[in-house]
Each structure stands twice: as structure tokens, then as C-alpha cells.
Amino acid sequence: MWLLAAGLMLAIPMAPATAQDLARPIKLVVLGDSLSAGYGLAASSAFPVRLQAALKDKGIATDMINAGVSGDTTSGGLGRLDWSVPEGTEGVILELGANDALRGTDPKVPRAALTEIIQRLQKRNIAVLLCGMLAPPNYGADYAEKFNSIYPDLAREFNVPLYPFFLEGVAGNTSLALADGMHPTPEGVDVVVKNILPSVEAFVGSISKHPR
Numbered sequence: 001m002w003l004l005a006a007g008l009m010l011a012i013p014m015a016p017a018t019a020q021d022l023a024r025p026i027k028l029v030v031l032g033d034s035l036s037a038g039y040g041l042a043a044s045s046a047f048p049v050r051l052q053a054a055l056k057d058k059g060i061a062t063d064m065i066n067a068g069v070s071g072d073t074t075s076g077g078l079g080r081l082d083w084s085v086p087e088g089t090e091g092v093i094l095e096l097g098a099n100d101a102l103r104g105t106d107p108k109v110p111r112a113a114l115t116e117i118i119q120r121l122q123k124r125n126i127a128v129l130l131c132g133m134l135a136p137p138n139y140g141a142d143y144a145e146k147f148n149s150i151y152p153d154l155a156r157e158f159n160v161p162l163y164p165f166f167l168e169g170v171a172g173n174t175s176l177a178l179a180d181g182m183h184p185t186p187e188g189v190d191v192v193v194k195n196i197l198p199s200v201e202a203f204v205g206s207i208s209k210h211p212r
Contacts, residue, residue: 025061026204029085030068031077031117032095032131035166037068038189040178045186047095050193051200058197060204065089073099074113081117089126091207093200094118095166097133097150104139107146114150118158129203130155131166131196161206163199167192 030036030048038046048066055062067084069076077084077096085092094117100110114130121128132151135144155162167184169191170176176188184192 024208025063026207027063027088027090028093028204029065029089029091030093030095031081031084032068032093033072033077033099034068034070034183035098036093036095037066037070039070039183040180041186041189045189047189047192050189051197054193054197055200055204058201060201062204068095071099072096073103073105074110074117075100078113078117081120085121085124085126089124091127091129091203092121093129093131093203094121095131095133097147098166101133101135101139101147104143107143107150110147111150111154114154115157118154118160122158127203127207128158128160129199130160130162132162132164133167134165134171161199161203163196166196168195 030051032047036047038049043049046066046068048064048068052062052064065086069080072080074096077094094114096114096117097110100107118128118130130151132148135147137144139147151162151164154160165171170184170188173188174181176185176191177183178185
């Protein structure tokens, strides 16, 4: 930097910009249920916290809000969408549907709710990463087919990235589940984070290249 003083041009040394100086934290919200809220875990072990730490280790700065609510359905997420996703949010990791599936809710209901959530977020120019969920086998093949197809169908319809199954690598592994057999342990959360991390990296990268 140059400064004009008493008719002289003086050079004022400036520290070079570091990567951290140049990094712009991406504002993300994880809109979900107990699987992302961190049910039964310390706050430091919840999915959004562990994901943010994993991204930081990769040199990716984020401001991440945990908007997970235990017991929430897709309809519940829709009902609280506006106050759960504040102004300035650039991307939403959408993790809802597990409770709809556990209750055997007509797949038309979560399909409609997720559709409206995505539409409203896109109208606000907020990017969406859709996390898929699979129906439990006890409701039969017909129900599973109708429910499981919701996520890839919506990803195609609205041109949003899809992570096919949020609990990939954890579901069915009792060593990674709490005593209820459903919710991940801290180690289970770390497996979820490890598996989804490449998808989130790409998602954040797309936001960085095309800021909202």
C-alpha cells in the first residue's frame, strides 16, 4: 500500500492475505429430525457439529446451524421451515422422512411436504442437498417402493444433488447404534459424516462457485 505524505510516496508494508483471510464461510442449515439433531448424544457429537469439524479439517469454512428436531416428520419440517432457515442461508442439508417411514405414513404425504420445502427454498435462492431415507421392511415391498422412490424422483424433478441414504454404513449395525437400535452412537455419527463428506464437499463447492 502506498501513502502520500509531505509530497513523498511512502510504501506501507502489508501482510499477505492468508487462505483463512480469503475463505468465506458458507452458511448452511441442517434441517432434519433426531438423526441429525443428535438424539441421546452430547451436543458435540451431533451430526452438524461433526460435519462442520470434518469440513474444517479439509480447509472448508462453514457456519452451520443444527435445525434438527427429534421426532419431526417432513410435515413438521415444512411447518417450521421459515424460522428454522434464517435469511442469509446459502445451503440446506435436508434430512427428513425417517419418522414418516417408521409411522407408515402414506408416501404421498412426505412427497408433498418435501416438494414444498424444496420449492420454497429454491424460491429463496437457497441450494439444497437432499438426503434420502429408506422405509423399514415391515411395511412390505409395495410401501417401500413408493416411499423409497420419493427422494430420487424429487432430486431429478428439482435438479438437486441427492445423497441416497443418510444412514449408509450405519443402519443395521448394532455396534454403531444406541440401545434403541435406531439412532447412531458418536462412532455411528462419524461413519455417517465420513460417508456423506464427499457429497457435502461438492455441494459446498457448487455454492462457492455460484454464490447466492
